[in-house]
Amino acid sequence: xxxxxxxxxxxxxxxxxxxxxxxxxxxxxxxxxxxxxxxxxxxxxxxxxxxxxxxxxxxxxxxxxxxxxxxxxxxxxxxxxxxxxxxxxxxxxxxxxxxxxxxxxxxxxxxxxxxxxxxxxxxxxxxxxxxxxxxxxxxxxxxxxxxxxxxxxxxxxxxxxxxxxxxxxxxxxxxxxxxxxxxxxxxxxxxxxxxxxxxxxxxxxxxxxxxxxxxxxxxxxxxxxxxxxxxxxxxxxxxx
Amino acid sequence: xxxxxxxxxxxxxxxxxxxxxxxxxxxxxxxxxxxxxxxxxxxxxxxxxxxxxxxxxxxxxxxxxxxxxxxxxxxxxxxxxxxxxxxxxxxxxxxxxxxxxxxxxxxxxxxxxxxxxxxxxxxxxxxxxxxxxxxxxxxxxxxxxxxxxxxxxxxxxxxxxxxxxxxxxxxxxxxxxxxxxxxxxxxxxxxxxxxxxxxxxxxxxxxxxxxxxxxxxxxxxxxxxxxxxxxxxxxxxxxx
Numbered sequence: 001x002x003x004x005x006x007x008x009x010x011x012x013x014x015x016x017x018x019x020x021x022x023x024x025x026x027x028x029x030x031x032x033x034x035x036x037x038x039x040x041x042x043x044x045x046x047x048x049x050x051x052x053x054x055x056x057x058x059x060x061x062x063x064x065x066x067x068x069x070x071x072x073x074x075x076x077x078x079x080x081x082x083x084x085x086x087x088x089x090x091x092x093x094x095x096x097x098x099x100x101x102x103x104x105x106x107x108x109x110x111x112x113x114x115x116x117x118x119x120x121x122x123x124x125x126x127x128x129x130x131x132x133x134x135x136x137x138x139x140x141x142x143x144x145x146x147x148x149x150x151x152x153x154x155x156x157x158x159x160x161x162x163x164x165x166x167x168x169x170x171x172x173x174x175x176x177x178x179x180x181x182x183x184x185x186x187x188x189x190x191x192x193x194x195x196x197x198x199x200x201x202x203x204x205x206x207x208x209x210x211x212x213x214x215x216x217x218x219x220x221x222x223x224x225x226x227x228x229x230x231x232x233x234x235x236x237x238x239x240x
Numbered sequence: 241x242x243x244x245x246x247x248x249x250x251x252x253x254x255x256x257x258x259x260x261x262x263x264x265x266x267x268x269x270x271x272x273x274x275x276x277x278x279x280x281x282x283x284x285x286x287x288x289x290x291x292x293x294x295x296x297x298x299x300x301x302x303x304x305x306x307x308x309x310x311x312x313x314x315x316x317x318x319x320x321x322x323x324x325x326x327x328x329x330x331x332x333x334x335x336x337x338x339x340x341x342x343x344x345x346x347x348x349x350x351x352x353x354x355x356x357x358x359x360x361x362x363x364x365x366x367x368x369x370x371x372x373x374x375x376x377x378x379x380x381x382x383x384x385x386x387x388x389x390x391x392x393x394x395x396x397x398x399x400x401x402x403x404x405x406x407x408x409x410x411x412x413x414x415x416x417x418x419x420x421x422x423x424x425x426x427x428x429x430x431x432x433x434x435x436x437x438x439x440x441x442x443x444x445x446x447x448x449x450x451x452x453x454x455x456x457x458x459x460x461x462x463x464x465x466x467x468x469x470x471x472x473x474x475x476x477x478x479x480x
Binding site (some may be wrong): 229 | 429440443444447449450451452453454455456457464466468469473477
């Protein structure tokens with residue numbers, strides 16, 4: 001792990017930027033280590049420096065977790081092809097216009113998820129070598145499709161908090177029934193970017209015996225602050 | 241308040257049985273008083289001595305709340321007419337057989353809710369005279385229809401935790417949009433006694449700006465224990 005910058009935050013939390021090969025990564029560690037690890041993803045396309053992700057990560061670290069995130073291939077500051085950029089613009093335009101977007105979703109987001117899984121798994125391999133990390137691994141992510149793919153591919157992930165999830169590629173929607181770890185599924189009831197019925201159908205599809213849906217009034221970015229604590233309490237139940 | 245029996249429980253909680261006129265009531269108070277009050281209802285038809293209600297009440301009192309429940313008219317040990325008993329048996333039979341039950345629901349549960357509201361309000365008047373009770377009032381109830389009717393009729397109730405809510409009489413379904421207090425709405429995803437879509441429609445209908453749905457896998461009586469703590473945390477946000 002090659003640390004490129006480090007800062008100390010409130011509550012004894014350390015925030016370190018590092019690179020794993022070509023993968024820019026951030027690790028937050030709590031005052032007391034070793035600590036269980038939470039993999040925290042950005043929404044598809046957002047950088048790992050997204051302020052909402054950073055705020056969630058710092059809060060979660062202050063609650064006693066090591067938290068890691070990466071810019072996976074095609075995300076954040078990583079190179080993107082002109083074709084990718086065009087396809088993403090098409091997807092945004094279709095969603096804004098309320099047009100059918102499933103085909104673009106498959107061609108844009110599908111490969112991003114497929115490519116992200118091995119990168120997150122390599123990151124996990126490297127992180128679990130660190131003496132500051134110990135215990136079971138959780139996932140907490142804005143990117144539901146990645147959470148599903150990781151939960152199926154990666155037996156070391158034992159619990160996941162997912163942000164619903166209306167635009168999840170077909171492959172991950174179909175994989176949902178193979179997810180069996182405990183889940184906390186967050187839904188914004190009036191989320192313009194996540195069709196409610198599709199999110200409810202996804203929640204219904206998961207194979208987990210313990211799955212909880214938290215739905216709150218409001219749009220995409222309106223998740224109430226108390227859900228952050230609820231997610232940590234969910235992690236406490238499964239990672240401690 | 242005429243106390244007929246009293247016992248001391250763990251964590252300094254006192255449990256007192258008393259009668260308000262013809263209304264048998266139970267009051268749990270925490271170690272430290274005065275405390276904010278939570279009105280806790282049984283499911284329609286269950287007695288106030290129902291073990292699940294008593295367990296919820298004791299837990300909530302140990303978390304610092306005064307908790308009160310009553311056997312409202314036609315409930316618990318209160319007298320029931322032969323016609324009421326027949327109608328209830330018809331309702332249970334129809335629900336078990338998966339037959340349309342809306343007409344029986346209206347004729348049986350509708351009047352029970354209408355009659356229960358003034359009794360709960362008189363109970364509230366009496367309770368708020370007690371020196372052990374102070375502060376805002378919450379409702380936490382298995383009986384969603386009563387919670388809706390009380391939330392509309394009673395301005396002293398400032399927050400409500402409701403158990404969804406598939407079989408709510410028409411009057412209360414229509415009143416839901418007039419409910420504006422913060423709500424926590426608990427749904428069991430596979431509840432044979434609460435059709436899921438009707439419960440989701442009811443959640444959608446509430447006029448509250450802050451409303452949260454918690455849905456968990458499982459049947460009617462399968463609510464996970466952690467939801468009890470979540471309800472107390474919801475009450476903490478609004479009654480403290």
